[in-house]
Amino acid sequence: MTTPNLVSDPTAFKPTATPASRDLPVGFELEPIVRTISLEKSRIHEGWPTIRTRHCDYEAAHATGTPAPIANGGQVALVLGELFVKFFRGGYIGGTLSFNIIRPTQLDDVLTAKGVVTGKRPEGDRVRLELDVWLENQNGDKVLVGKASGLAD
Amino acid sequence: MQSSDRKGTKLAEVKKAEHEKFKGTKDLADATVGDVIGEIEFVVTEDMVERFAWAMDDYNPWYLVDSPFGGRIAAPTTPLTFDGAMFYDYYKYPEGGSLFAKQEFEFLAPIMVGETYRLRGTLVDTYPRKGRTFFKMGVSITNAEGTEVVRMVKTVATPVNPVLPPEGEAK
Numbered sequence: 001m002t003t004p005n006l007v008s009d010p011t012a013f014k015p016t017a018t019p020a021s022r023d024l025p026v027g028f029e030l031e032p033i034v035r036t037i038s039l040e041k042s043r044i045h046e047g048w049p050t051i052r053t054r055h056c057d058y059e060a061a062h063a064t065g066t067p068a069p070i071a072n073g074g075q076v077a078l079v080l081g082e083l084f085v086k087f088f089r090g091g092y093i094g095g096t097l098s099f100n101i102i103r104p105t106q107l108d109d110v111l112t113a114k115g116v117v118t119g120k121r122p123e124g125d126r127v128r129l130e131l132d133v134w135l136e137n138q139n140g141d142k143v144l145v146g147k148a149s150g151l152a153d
Numbered sequence: 154m155q156s157s158d159r160k161g162t163k164l165a166e167v168k169k170a171e172h173e174k175f176k177g178t179k180d181l182a183d184a185t186v187g188d189v190i191g192e193i194e195f196v197v198t199e200d201m202v203e204r205f206a207w208a209m210d211d212y213n214p215w216y217l218v219d220s221p222f223g224g225r226i227a228a229p230t231t232p233l234t235f236d237g238a239m240f241y242d243y244y245k246y247p248e249g250g251s252l253f254a255k256q257e258f259e260f261l262a263p264i265m266v267g268e269t270y271r272l273r274g275t276l277v278d279t280y281p282r283k284g285r286t287f288f289k290m291g292v293s294i295t296n297a298e299g300t301e302v303v304r305m306v307k308t309v310a311t312p313v314n315p316v317l318p319p320e321g322e323a324k
Contacts, residue, residue, distance in 0.1 A: 013212040035210060045208035064250050066316060073253035075235035080229035082211045090221055092229060098257035
């Protein structure tokens, strides 16, 4: 398995090449986003060391029966949120996003956010695109599965 | 004291410390659909937005510089930071731990950095499934003018590690 090149440069924001548009066909696959939540990243998110949770602290993880910290589902969901905003841009307003967490994410798992256009329908003078979205880990196992919609011109 | 006892005591202290983050007192066994779980005010600060950007390597300039909405905005899923805490500031954190199972969002307007928002939660459903009990909290977020900006439904489940009956036994 090769490790993808992960973004680590704050100036390196790259918009998605093909954002939402009324012309996109059903079946269109969104540009994936790849992220890894390391222990360091989890600690930044949680506010460690002031806050010690099972997501960023070994002793807290042991106390809840897990051998090591596991990623916070809220932090994991941010990857799906990133995919959603990058694709719909301003059309995320008026949009929806829902997901089920179906498998825990271990720290250092390589997460890939993916989406596919499953439907489109007119809404006023715009078009609502409907998506299936999900996050999968480096083994190809889905960890979050959901649906999204947003508005496109 | 034996080594395993010392370890157990220390882990119990850590567990207690983690749960002490929450102030909830109502037992989840007494949760009733319609419970008004709470109402909190929050401000998404520049510091929080920057912390999340670093935590996720998501350096969207809408969060860090400016957006078409008239200022910096927060990532749309940022309210996840607040609603779980609100749930367990009302209900007592369960001994068996808690899982974040599902989330639904409806985005009506952006959440602007530096503005004050009010988040209100109500228990909208509970149901058993595979040895766990699931709790659905409906959440409405309004801005200082009272305009709703985000609607959410959060589902949490407990316990983390359910004890299921052996196969073949009655559920």
